[in-house]
Amino acid sequence: MPDVDVIVVGAGPAGSCAAIVLARAGKKVVLIERGPFPGSKNMYGGVVYPRILDQLIPEWWLEAPIQRWVTRRSTMIMTDTKALTIDFRSQAWGAPPYNGATAYRPDFDAWLADHAVAAGAELICSTTVTGLLHDANGHVSGVVTDRPDGELTASVVIACDGVNSFLAKQEGLYGEFDAANYTLGVKETLALPKDVIDERFGVRGTDGVDIEIIGCTGGVNGGGFIYTNLDTIAVGLVLKLPKLAAQKQRPEQLIARLKAHPAIAPLVEGGEIKEYSAHLIPEAGISMLPTLAGNGILLAGDAAALCLAAGIWLEGVNFAMASGMYAGQAAAEAIRSKDTSVAGLAGYQRRLEATFVLKDHRKLRRAPELVLSDRVQHLYPEFATSVAERMFRVDNPEPKPGVRKIVAQERKRVGIRRRDLAKDGLAGLRSFG
Amino acid sequence: MIGVCLKWVDRRPEPAGVGGGPDQPDERFAGVSAADQAALEWALRQRDLAGGEIVAVTVGPAAADAVLRDALAAGADRAVRVDRPFGAPSRTVADDLATVFAEATTVWCGDYSFDRGTGSVPAFVAAALGIGQALGLVAIDVDVAGIGALRRLDGGRRERLAITGRAVLSVEGGTALLRRAPLRGLLAKPVIDVVVPAQRIDAAHPADARPFRPRPRAFAPPAGSTALDRIRTLTAAGATVAHGETVTLDPPAAAERILSALREWGYI
Structure with a gap:
């Protein structure tokens, strides 16, 4: 008999949601976290889209440790001296059931793990899982930790140990490693008084802003972001690894460059750096997904590369929570039917396929490559901002040129071939349409 | 009985309470100091050599149970929490500890905590129990026959002690590294005795709530023409x-x- 029903490795959003589901299903579940508390080693600085929480914690918004509710969302296209922003605001997003929120993950993850513990899961912190145990048939039968007498057996292990999962690697669930599938996320957290943030970003109370930026990463393909917390802002970049290595640029220099941009400097001026951090992000979408289930093991969250980086949609925590929840459901189902082999755990893949987790990834499968392509990164920002500049510039006594003429002239000047523009437009339509 | 005193405290360098009173520690960042961990390790070594029952005690609210769970996982035999709000005065804490340690042969304490307390609790415990004290120990040698220790004195001097009777010992954090709790210890269901003291006090005792300020002393103006x-x-x-x-x-x-x-x- 195994020591417990399920071992969940990693108490991030995926792990805690898996543990909540399993504990509520009456399973004996141990949640093992490497840090001293859930969220302690996190560097996330994004928006949490918590719709999946509706299924796990009714009216979660009454208790979740949220910084601000995102009611304003901007997409900024910039060059060194120009910026074109599409700005959207909805006050409906500032009221239940809400749409997205900024949160400090040490608060958010600890809160979510508390729910797992309240449901009956056993949380063990400051403990690193160093490997997997296998039974005589080669099925995963538990984990080895870095503690004395550190072996623990279980019917199922759910690996939520983050990007670059060592457990998935040990089990051979990852394909060949390709650095091009990853970006490096770097972030500065800047402290500013709340009223200054409210004034600069045009919000009040707990309303917040999410700004996504393209064209701000120099010669390195990637993107930028600014998120408002109550009295801090997160400013950062995601940078494609091979380009970053080839350009030999330091990420902190690229952040400094972003902060000095005329469109950004007034927003961040006077902010005191409270934190600088960096982390790998699995950004290649469905093309890099590992095998999600093995005999006695499931992968969820970043360990399963379930992160959606599709230009206008940048989501990760919701995919982590959902995949964790479905992994928990599938594990409970497999234990009930006394079959924890790949076949017995097939309910996991089935659930992912039936919901947004894999449907979105499939639909947007071309998006990561398109968004991080050289044309989108380096030519289109110059093209779009130049067209805008010409459209809004008053050249009296010359008469106003027509938009079609401006577009044609700027396309030619920037050096975009008509067929490439059509090709990318079609790819965009296929992805986002 | 071998007693161990563990202070549940915020381990961050600048918790909210610094300078502003003894705020409740953030549970995520709370724990014990390296000195308290060393005290527990010495208690474990003493028991491993000479036998006895280790009783780990803390004074604090229910959230402080976390440090006792860790102590039990590391090998303590029993755990007791005296239920008081965080920030009770040193003498009150010492009286609470002494009540539990009435039968203790040795009481191990850390010689400092992260919240920059006065470090007076071990001395108050010794006084309340009416037993000897050896405070600020920088080296310890536990033997079946007794305990040898090197005590830090002012001016860089050291005092070598042979401790044979009942005593309260406070140790520096560098004297020992607490052993890593085994996984089974962490998974065991801990039993923590909760003692509710008869004497209730306010959490924020005015004398302890202020940051440390030396008392002013009046001096006559100095003599001299220049x-x-x-x-x-x-x-x-x-x-x-x-x-x-x-x-x-x-x-x-x-x-x-x-x-x-x-x-x-x-x-x-």
Whole structure:
């Protein structure tokens, strides 16, 4: 008999949601976290889209440790001296059931793990899982930790140990490693008084802003972001690894460059750096997904590369929570039917396929490559901002040129071939349409 | 019984309470100091050599149970929490601890906590129990026959002690690294006895809520016609020490002589 029903490795959003589901299903579940508390080693600085929480914690918004509710969302296209922003605001997003929120993950993850513990899961912190145990048939039968007498057996292990999962690697669930599938996320957290943030970003109370930026990463393909917390802002970049290595640029220099941009400097001026951090992000979408289930093991969250980086949609925590929840459901189902082999755990893949987790990834499968392509990164920002500049510039006594003429002239000047523009437009339509 | 005192405290360098009173620690960042961990390790080593029951005790709210769970996982035999709000005065904490340690042969404490307390609890515990104290130990040698220790004194001096009777010992964090709790220990269901003291006090005792400020002392203006003279007078720079004596007395008479000398010289 195994020591417990399920071992969940990693108490991030995926792990805690898996543990909540399993504990509520009456399973004996141990949640093992490497840090001293859930969220302690996190560097996330994004928006949490918590719709999946509706299924796990009714009216979660009454208790979740949220910084601000995102009611304003901007997409900024910039060059060194120009910026074109599409700005959207909805006050409906500032009221239940809400749409997205900024949160400090040490608060958010600890809160979510508390729910797992309240449901009956056993949380063990400051403990690193160093490997997997296998039974005589080669099925995963538990984990080895870095503690004395550190072996623990279980019917199922759910690996939520983050990007670059060592457990998935040990089990051979990852394909060949390709650095091009990853970006490096770097972030500065800047402290500013709340009223200054409210004034600069045009919000009040707990309303917040999410700004996504393209064209701000120099010669390195990637993107930028600014998120408002109550009295801090997160400013950062995601940078494609091979380009970053080839350009030999330091990420902190690229952040400094972003902060000095005329469109950004007034927003961040006077902010005191409270934190600088960096982390790998699995950004290649469905093309890099590992095998999600093995005999006695499931992968969820970043360990399963379930992160959606599709230009206008940048989501990760919701995919982590959902995949964790479905992994928990599938594990409970497999234990009930006394079959924890790949076949017995097939309910996991089935659930992912039936919901947004894999449907979105499939639909947007071309998006990561398109968004991080050289044309989108380096030519289109110059093209779009130049067209805008010409459209809004008053050249009296010359008469106003027509938009079609401006577009044609700027396309030619920037050096975009008509067929490439059509090709990318079609790819965009296929992805986002 | 071997007693271990564990103080549940915020381990961040600048918790919210610094300078503003004893705020409740953030549970995520709360724990015990390296010195308290060393105290627990020495208790475990003493038990492993000489036998006995280790009782780990903390004084605090229910959230402080976390440090006792860790102590039990590491090998303590029993855990007791005296239920009080965080921030009780040192003497009250010591009285609470002494109630539990009435039968203890040795009580191990850390010699400091992260919240910059006064470090007076071990001495108060010893006084409440009426037993010896050896505080600020920088090296320890636990043996079946007893405990040898090196104690830190002022001016870089050291005092070597042989501890054979009942005593309260406070140790520095560098003396020992707490063993890593086994996984089975963490998974075991801990049983923590909760003692509710008869005497209730407010959480924020005014005497403990303030940051440390030395008491002001009134001095007569220094004599001298120039600023330099006045500074010399004020600091006694260049003056020969007018007092100091070597006497041989038995301990009670020596203590009396020290006190009278300090009074004569104006220190107390």
